[in-house]
Amino acid sequence: MRFYSKLILAATLGVCLGAIKPISNNEKDIMVLNKLKTRPYYSSSSSPLVYEVEGPIVIKMISRSRIKSSKAYSKKSFAMGYDVIMNNKKVDENYYVNKIDPNVASKNFSGYAYSKSNSYLLSIPSGKHRIKIKPDGQNLYPMCLRVIKQEIDQEEDPRNSMLIHPNEVLDSYQILKSSGSVREYYKLNNQNNIQLNIKGPKMLKIISRLDIEGENHKQDYSFTVEQDGYFLGNYSFKTEPSSSKLRNDPQKVLGKWRACRVYIPEGRHYITIKNPNEEKSVFMKFSLYE
Template sequence: MSQIVYFKYYIYLFLFLWVPIEAKLLKPSKDGEKKEILIINGKRRLYYPAEAEGLYYSINGPTRLEFISRYPVLKKKNKSKPYSYSIILNDKDTISVNHRYKVQKSIKSIQHPKHKYTYSGNYFINLNSGTHKVVIYPDKKLKYPVLMRVLSKEFGVVTNKKQILQPLIHQNSLKIKVGDSDVAYYECTSQYPLKIEASGEKTLRIMSRLQFSDSMGQEESYRIKVKEKNKIIGTYYFSTERSSNSFILKRLDKVPGKWRTCEIKVPKGKHHYSIEIPDKHKAVLTRFILY
């Protein structure tokens, strides 16, 4: 039996949703004068090199961060190139990011004309209210610095017509009791990814809750990877804690985490997205809204 679950449009509703507005390129709080300009599709894009001493940022939340990275290779090299870096949040949480991308031959560098560069890798983190210290370190084994763009997206409120997505192939939903409401979620694990169908141009919001077991702590992190065919749209990192005012019906031995969200832009036409959980032994309860 296939382990991929398909989704379709189900119902329309009106909701207030928090969505990100215009993205802002952040400048490092240290060594911000070190930069590299890449020419991509005729446009100049500013990147900052993450070197051994680290790339430091001081960021005010709440905000959603997008980490856009590329790795330089010599012009004679055309094979896909693996690279990795670490994100340190507030001197306590370490997030390891691993990418492998082919060389994008059309990119040119003003400073390093003999280099080619990979396609971009995208990683996302939501930050809560307050001031946060973010430091990026490249893998020590890498020959060159990882080029980084860190974008911050603030949140605004919009009201519009929404669509809830449900499975095409039957899968029983799990109901989470929130106040007087029973909200349907669908379980996603590393063994059982989900696949959804969405038509654009619209925005797909993925709402998620980590399922806590007795062996887990009060706070945990998890990741969601979104792919279209073999292309990784983005990997989203979340930190959450046990919810004290909601519970999973028929799974009273488990506790839902507080909900977290991410969004992707759906281009014009019909698209199929795979929703994957990279963390083994973790179950994430998800629901999908298209607007």
């Protein structure tokens, strides 16, 4: 089991549509934040929390550890992890280290303290899906989870957008769509990262297409996003062959485009995109919205 040494920061996509209740039988934990706001979480030590969702949407998973108060303040940090399973197939995992949040209490679990929240984002493709969040077997404390459904904006007004390009000089690839229009993309693989220099506040839209190798069928892929060296999240997608072609290599099979959005806060920030898969490459282009 591995743990990230830095806190995972929250990214914001789309419009929040409210929390999703699990269909599994998990304990409900009503947390009080800053003595004002209440938020329902559901907890488990070992059994998965199960959700049924219909895409395309993005879900945000907000997790915390629940620790006996007598033990909480004697420790500096708490490690926790979980697996993300979609339709009985593991698609990702999230492991991290966090500290106690003194501004969180519980209405129905007295005598407990809670870690700071951790946020993880997952893009859900079209159709109905069953998502299982399974706590890691090495977790020392129960995991409390809150899942929020967020809408994906299907169309943004292009008049309010601006194409941006990576900091470093990279080869660009022209992708020809079936409509005849041409779009410029950059290639992300395991050997090179893509870094963007962005002055916020802005919404960054990342459009990606998988370079489909081997058998011509539906495939999945993922990439990670960091902001100023801090892990923001892992973005996972499923795709299938499209009619679009590389202008200089029309025999290559490209996946249908998939999009995700990352909120860039005020100030200048460096966004780094990494591909953890040694065998898959992804074509990307980037737009900024106010």
